[in-house]
Amino acid sequence: MDEFTLTWQSTVTTHCDRLFANSIPKASELLEGAAIVTLPRAQFHGKQRHLTIEPKVGRFYPHAYAWEALDCSRSDFRPFRVIAATPDTLTVDPNHPLTAYALTINAPVAADQQAVMALFKAQGAGMQAPYPDIAPNYYAVYPFTRKDDHADAAFYSHPRLVAHLDKTALAQVTALYGRLLQTGMHVLDLMSSCVSHLPDTLDVQVTGLGMNAAELAANPRLQQHIVHDLNHTPLLPFADASFDAVICTVSVEYLTQPLAVMSELARVVKAGGVVIMTFSTRWFPNKVIDVWTEMHPFERQGLVLDYFVKTGRFSDLHTESVRGLPRPLDDAHRRETAVSDPVFAVWGTVTAFL
Numbered sequence: 394m395d396e397f398t399l400t401w402q403s404t405v406t407t408h409c410d411r412l413f414a415n416s417i418p419k420a421s422e423l424l425e426g427a428a429i430v431t432l433p434r435a436q437f438h439g440k441q442r443h444l445t446i447e448p449k450v451g452r453f454y455p456h457a458y459a460w461e462a463l464d465c466s467r468s469d470f471r472p473f474r475v476i477a478a479t480p481d482t483l484t485v486d487p488n489h490p491l492t493a494y495a496l497t498i499n500a501p502v503a504a505d506q507q508a509v510m511a512l513f514k515a516q517g518a519g520m521q522a523p524y525p526d527i528a529p530n531y532y533a534v535y536p537f538t539r540k541d542d543h544a545d546a547a548f549y550s551h552p553r554l555v556a557h558l559d560k561t562a563l564a565q566v567t568a569l570y571g572r573l574l575q576t577g578m579h580v581l582d583l584m585s586s587c588v589s590h591l592p593d594t595l596d597v598q599v600t601g602l603g604m605n606a607a608e609l610a611a612n613p614r615l616q617q618h619i620v621h622d623l624n625h626t627p628l629l630p631f632a633d634a635s636f637d638a639v640i641c642t643v644s645v646e647y648l649t650q651p652l653a654v655m656s657e658l659a660r661v662v663k664a665g666g667v668v669i670m671t672f673s674t675r676w677f678p679n680k681v682i683d684v685w686t687e688m689h690p691f692e693r694q695g696l697v698l699d700y701f702v703k704t705g706r707f708s709d710l711h712t713e714s715v716r717g718l719p720r721p722l723d724d725a726h727r728r729e730t731a732v733s734d735p736v737f738a739v740w741g742t743v744t745a746f747l
Contacts, residue, residue: 451529
């Protein structure tokens with residue numbers, strides 16, 4: 394199995410997308426150089442089965458939702474992005490979101506570079522970057538809603554002493570933390586549970602903040618822990634500049650007030666410290682924020698990136714994705730898929746107050 398890496402730079406972020414594959418199939422044609430299109434709102438077909446989807450500026454939708462205006466089939470799922478809206482019209486960019494960027498591919502010598510590039514584009518890379526000079530409308534409903542908007546304390550009262558991703562995916566999370574963290578740091582494991590997914594060889598002090606006391610007590614990496622509901626109280630119970638770094642593993646998708654939490658993270662982390670969010674495509678369906686389920690996985694990465702940008706206290710922003718690794722043979726979900734859970738990460742450096 395070979396590793397293929399796509400690196401690129403958007404307006405505020407360095408991006409790295411890693412894909413593992415035994416072979417590179419021929420990809421479908423992708424739009425590049427197409428004209429911007431303004432269409433009547435009536436030609437946006439947002440009624441899909443039991444859902445009614447309202448188009449929002451900065452967001453992606455399948456070509457099939459505007460098949461008449463974009464002159465395509467009703468089964469065309471290539472993405473377009475809404476870049477402007479009036480009460481009567483939508484202006485959309487049908488081009489692939491990577492079209493505007495200089496891209497670098499790292500691949501085995503024998504690989505067809507064009508085929509590799511097409512595969513990255515066909516699978517959604519590029520959707521994590523904001524459109525130039527347009528703020529994406531992720532926050533039409535904020536605080537974010539969920540299927541189950543009851544208090545979280547009852548839901549998390551029963552300890553779940555299990556891993557939420559497969560071992561291969563979690564090894565990638567651990568490796569990322571090992572790259573970005575340094576010995577001697579004081580790390581806040583935000584929304585922690587029974588495992589912190591830190592390298593065994595990394596000597597750091599870890600404070601855990603989570604929802605279940607039994608899970609936190611079972612975590613051998615925590616020197617101290619606090620039970621705290623961020624959706625009820627986004628304010629963190631720590632003094633300014635208490636930590637050198639924050640990790641948050643497969644939990645950011647549950648935050649109903651993420652902008653408030655991100656502001657707090659910028660407060661409790663020392664200037665120059667790093668905040669790292671990792672996530673995948675598995676979650677508790679009743680507690681995940683609704684907007685998360687409406688998005689392509691790479692667009693979710695763009696949402697989390699926007700949390701960092703909107704906070705205004707982070708620099709040196711990065712995204713990274715890892716996909717295509719084989720799932721462990723003994724994994725409980727092996728019959729569903731032979732592919733490991735994808736890993737998506739966003740991180741940034743805390744800047745000092747000016």
